[in-house]
Each structure stands twice: as C-alpha cells, then as structure tokens.
C-alpha cells in the first residue's frame with residue numbers, strides 16, 4: 067500500500083483527546099487544549115522604561131544644550147516598581163522614578179538620569195522629549211483579549227512566561243495519550259537482565275518510548291518483552307486496557323517465528339494498512355483491535371523509528387487538533403554515503419536515519435554511520451525513483467519536539 071495513503075487511513079481512526087486542567091508548573095511540553103486570550107493587559111498601567119525622572123513633555127519643549135530647562139524634583143520617595151504613584155505632578159516639576167514604576171498623573175514621559183543633570187533639587191533637561199518617551203504604555207506588551215496561546219500549541223517556555231504574565235495559574239491541556247509498547251522476540255532481554263546464550267539486549271523500544279514521551283507528549287506503558295509465542299502475545303495484548311495506541315516490535319516478517327500475520331487473522335484485527343512501499347518498514351502494519359489502534363513494527367533497534375514517527379505525527383494531529391506535525395522539518399543538503407554512490411532508486415520510498423549538523427551556514431544531513439556515536443537525530447524520506455546525487459537537498463524530519 068502507498069505509504070502516504072496508509073498514513074491518511076490511520077488518521078481517520080484517531081480521536082481528539084479529552085482535556086484537563088494543568089498547573090503552569092507542570093505545563094512545559096503539554097499541548098494546549100483551547101485557544102487562550104489574555105485576561106488582562108500587560109502592563110495594566112503605564113510604566114517607566116528607565117531609572118530617571120517622570121516629566122510633562124510640554125515643559126521640555128524649549129530645552130536645548132545652551133538653554134536647559136530646569137524642573138523641580140517633587141520632594142517625596144522615588145517611585146519604584148510596585149510602589150504607589152504620587153499625587154499629580156504640577157507643571158514645572160518632575161518626579162524621581164525607577165524602571166517599572168507607575169507613571170504619576172501630570173507626567174507623560176520619562177528621561178533617563180544619565181541624560182539630565184541633577185543639582186540642588188532640580189534637574190536640567192537639555193533636549194525636548196516627546197509624549198510617551200520612556201514609557202511602556204498600557205497593553206503595549208500584551209493586550210487584554212488578544213490570543214496568547216492557540217489550541218494545539220506545545221507549551222514552550224515562552225508560552226509559560228506569557229501565560230504567567232497574564233495571571234493564568236492553570237491552563238487546559240489535552241490529556242497525555244497512553245502508548246503501550248511491547249517488544250516481541252525469544253532472543254530479547256531487558257538491560258539489567260543477565261546476558262545468557264544467544265540472546266541480545268533490546269534497544270528498539272527505548273528509541274520509540276523516548277520519542278513517544280518527548281516528541282509526542284505521551285505517557286508510555288512499558289509492556290516489556292514477550293517471547294515469539296502467539297499465545298503469549300495474545301495474552302499480553304488482551305490484558306492491556308485504557309491505551310490510545312498499542313505498538314509492538316518484531317514478528318512482522320515471514321520467518322518461522324514471526325507470528326503477527328497469523329495472529330492478526332485469528333484475532334480479527336481490522337487492518338488499516340500493511341505491505342507498505344517504504345523501506346525499511348515495509349512489513350509494518352496497523353489495525354484496530356478491541357477499539358484500539360495497533361501499530362506492529364518490524365524488529366531491530368531502529369527498524370521502526372521512521373514509520374513510528376510518521377504515523378504518530380498523523381495521529382497527533384487528531385489527538386491535539388493540530389494542522390502541523392509535531393516534529394520540526396528543515397531543508398538539508400544530503401552528504402553522500404562514504405563511497406559516494408548513493409543507492410539504487412527503485413519502486414519504494416527509502417528512509418534514511420542520520421544526523422543534521424550545520425556546516426558553513428548550511429544544514430547538512432549525514433547518513434547514519436554504522437558505528438558512530440550521535441549519528442542519529444533526524445531522518446529523510448526519498449521518493450521512489452529518486453537518487454541521492456551530489457547537492458541533493460530535501461526536508462529532514464528532526465527527532466525532537468518542536469515548539470510552535
């Protein structure tokens with residue numbers, strides 16, 4: 067089945083998630099559940115931008131270096147951020163004010179202390195100031211009623227700051243989707259178990275679980291490992307409740323111990339896609355079992371990463387009512403494989419994991435090396451028939467969460 071057609075079939079079986087109130091302290095990385103408008107203006111009254119003197123601009127109209135205007139400083143405590151303003155400042159006078167202080171009545175500008183001379187209770191202003199100079203106007207930073215966070219936005223530190231500035235202590239967020247991850251394979255062990263005989267540690271689920279949590283904002287239910295036994299797989303799968311997506315790895319092939327195909331028939335899994343025209347991952351399949359989406363990915367430490375990310379990106383659009391995918395995409399130039407030959411273009415999409423890095427101001431995508439630390443932070447998908455030639459540019463999907 068065509069890969070992108072397969073992705074769209076999955077979308078129609080996902081549903082928007084319910085919402086819950088989340089404390090701001092717990093909100094980073096959560097997805098905003100409804101469009102939020104500012105409940106007040108920031109600042110709520112005009113404030114001083116500088117440490118200096120609040121003046122009436124009209125008093126300074128004739129000021130010049132040769133004929134500075136003298137203004138008498140009203141005799142009171144300086145106006146500091148958070149203090150009450152003075153009574154009206156009369157013409158010909160000024161008030162000492164600090165950054166963030168409320169502009170007192172009678173004043174419409176602030177001059178910086180370093181721009182005037184202060185002597186014997188007066189300041190000398192050497193050039194005219196205009197109304198509004200040195201003042202942060204009411205609502206200049208945030209206007210009451212303006213949209214500050216849209217539904218579907220991944221809450222960033224910036225969003226948090228703006229929400230807090232408008233006094234929001236909580237916000238509605240989509241509940242975290244629950245993703246169950248089960249690894250299938252006689253040979254698999256969890257790190258921490260004793261390595262014994264022809265076994266291997268299973269790293270694949272950790273890649274997927276990390277993506278589920280960090281990129282897709284999910285709660286991961288680690289279902290551990292089951293052996294290549296249809297009965298065991300069936301028992302585990304049937305024992306899982308209250309999840310939004312079940313992901314299994316392994317057993318999708320045609321080998322003697324690959325049971326997914328037969329088991330799906332026995333369990334009457336309603337198939338949404340299988341036999342994809344993308345490599346690796348062509349043996350992936352997706353279906354509905356017990357009203358839950360089940361994504362069966364091939365085994366291997368990284369065999370399912372691209373399919374998982376692509377499928378989750380589509381489902382997350384529905385879960386979180388978003389138009390855009392959650393993973394950032396950037397234009398990259400692909401460095402050729404070490405032998406410089408690229409690969410044989412064919413009838414399938416080809417996905418490549420690799421590493422995006424900046425070189426001479428351009429983003430380069432280095433195809434995954436077999437044995438190099440930090441060699442994967444992104445992937446590219448090359449359409450059927452295309453080849454990676456020198457200078458080939460494409461979009462890379464970054465395996466990290468993107469703020470909006």
Ligand SMILES: Nc1nc2c(c(=O)[nH]1)N[C@H]1C(S)=C(S)[C@@H](COP(=O)(O)OP(=O)(O)OC[C@H]3O[C@@H](n4cnc5c(N)ncnc54)[C@H](O)[C@@H]3O)O[C@H]1N2
Nearest residue numbers: 249251268269270271315316317318319324364365366367
């Ligand atoms: N004769 C053919 N053989 C294979 C074909 C084919 O077309 N003809 N396709 C190959 C492709 S492509 C894939 S993909 C795999 C299908 O794999 P399975 O889904 O059946 O995966 P397993 O056989 O269970 O495991 C494959 C490999 O990965 C290791 N593994 C499994 N789970 C994990 C894990 N969680 N973490 C790390 N490593 C894992 C497992 O030990 C195997 O080495 O079939 C090919 N064969």
Ligand code: MOO
Nearest residue numbers: 346347348349364
């Ligand atoms: O199904 Mo396999 O993952 O094409 O490599």
